[in-house]
Amino acid sequence: MxxxxxxxxxxxxxxxxxxxxxxxxxxxxxxxxxxxxxxxxxxxxxxxxxxxxYRQKFASWLPYLLLESQACEQAASQALARWKARNLLPAQSQSVVDCCAGLGSDIFAAAEAGHHTQAWEHNPLLASLLRHNAQALKLPLTVHQGDGCTDLAEAGTVLADPDRRASGRRSLQPSDWSPTPAAILAAAHNAACIILKLPPGADPSSIASPGHRQLIVLSQAGEAREQLLCIYPRQPATVLPARAVGLDYLGNLRFDVQGDANTAPPPPLSWQQPGPVFIDPDPALIRSGLIATCAQRHRLSLVHPQVAFLHGNDPGTDFPGSRFQVHDSGPWENKILRRRLRQMGLSRLRISRRHFPWTVESIHHRLGTREGGSMRLFCYRNGDEALAWTLAEPLLAEG
Missing domain, CATH: 1.20.1280 (Monooxygenase)
Structure with a gap:
């Protein structure tokens, strides 16, 4: 554009x-x-x-918006933006400043929630687009074009989603973003709260911050969408246990899991035959490090301490993730598994692998199969560090 x-x-x-x-x-x-x-x-x-x-992403906002391709990719969905406004912003109206607003989803949701909102965007075209969209939505939003880090001293809550393509290509290194997290934290040191949005693949531990902080990982329809570092500069320097939240496409809450600082890591496991239910956890649980906490609460076992697949005995478990009914499993022996698949008439499989040495394409080649069908073959290392597999079919539609 x-x-x-x-x-x-x-x-x-x-x-x-x-x-x-x-x-x-x-x-x-x-x-x-x-x-x-x-x-x-x-x-x-x-x-x-x-x-x-982006019909589903922007939902009821869509007819009023003018869109820009790259900004759409990084923008929050309407459902996620509204969840953040309801659950992370104060109940009472206060000053909320988005210092790198992009297309504006997060600050639109804050304005809808009744906060006094300002948005900064360094790109002149996006700033004009943001201003037009706010007016089309009839939101009381003040838009500035320029460096958002120059005007954060009086903000109550600061929203920050830095441009991750500032160096010319998408980067997961915070030092490549614009503005950098360090610059945002320095400029917003008087804020009550800074909500720093990170891409799902970034490492939150690489960002040093003052005060109280908590990692929140958000997924929507079974896909990891955002990592949020909620930083409270005025409070004593402590780290809250992580939190994982999952929404469906419409924004309805599927789960909200809070970590427990007292949860011990799972003990080393010896190989055991998986129970009748096999679970591929929601990615928000994986990225937040809450697999062990949630597994203990639901009486499930990990196939390996470092592998995010679980199994158990209760088909009705509401563990967040995709659930499967186990048909067969065992240690990896290529000829035996290949013969077993032929006996079952399976030439098409969907393959999921973790902590496993071969690619999906290589596994298909070894087994003489192709990607597709409803059956899923899970490939992983078990508690004895040996290669293993489990063949299962969905109990419910995935995602």
């Missing part, structure tokens, strides 16, 4: 065209672009394509 595209799309004619062609196939519309030379058809086609792609 260019500044000229934004002006054209935000105009009365542009908005009318987006509404008129909302149900059109973008590709068919692109072929007919020559018929409407007075309209920015290419930009309209891009908007309609992005709206189709």
């Amino acid at each position: 260019s500044p000229d595209d934004l002006c054209a799309l935000a105009s009365t004619h542009g908005q009318a065209a987006l509404q008129r062609w909302a149900a059109e196939d973008p590709q068919r519309l692109a072929l007919n672009a020559a018929r409407s030379p007075q309209l920015p058809v290419r930009a309209i086609v891009e908007q309609l394509t992005l709206r189709q792609r």
Whole structure:
């Protein structure tokens, strides 16, 4: 999107065209672009394509938004943004500042919740886009273009989702982000709370921070979406146990697990035949380090202390994750397993592997199978450090 595209799309004619062609196939519309030379058809086609792609992500906001491709990728979904506004922001209205707002999901949700909101965005185009979208949503949001770290002294809560492509490509190294976490923490040292959003693959321990802190990992529809470092600079320096939260596509709460500082690590396990139920945990539990805590609460066993697969005896367990009924399992012996699959008439499998030396493609090659079907083959190391497998089918639809 260019500044000229934004002006054209935000105009009365542009908005009318987006509404008129909302149900059109973008590709068919692109072929007919020559018929409407007075309209920015290419930009309209891009908007309609992005709206189709992110329909679930932005939900009821979508008809009012103008979108930019890269900003859409990093933006929070409406469901996650609203959960954060309800559960992490104070109940009483206060000053909330988003110092690197991007497309604006988090600050939109804060404004909807009645807080006094300001948004900063260093990219001039995104700042203009943010201003247009806030007005379209009729939200009382003040938007500034510039360095958000210059105006955080009076903020009650600071939201921060740094640009992870500032170096030209997506990076998981905090020193490559803009602004850097260190710069945000220095500028917001008087804030009551700083909510720093990290990508799922980043290492929270690499970020030094003053005061009280807690890691919260959010998943939606079975996929890890965000890691949040909630930092309270004014409170004594302590680390709360991590928290894992899972929502469905619509934003309904599926689970909310709080860690226990007194939970001991699981003991080394010897190999045991998996029980009738096999579980692939929700990734929020894995990334928050809460597998052992949750397993103890649900009386489940890990297949290996460092492998995030579990098994148990209760098909009705509500452990967060995908549940499977075990058909067979055993130590890895290629010929025996290959013969067993042929006896069952299985030429297509879905493979999940952890702590296992071979790729999915290599496993299929060894077994003479292809990816697909409903049966799942779990490949892992067991408690005796030997290669093992479990063949199972879903008890419920995954995700």
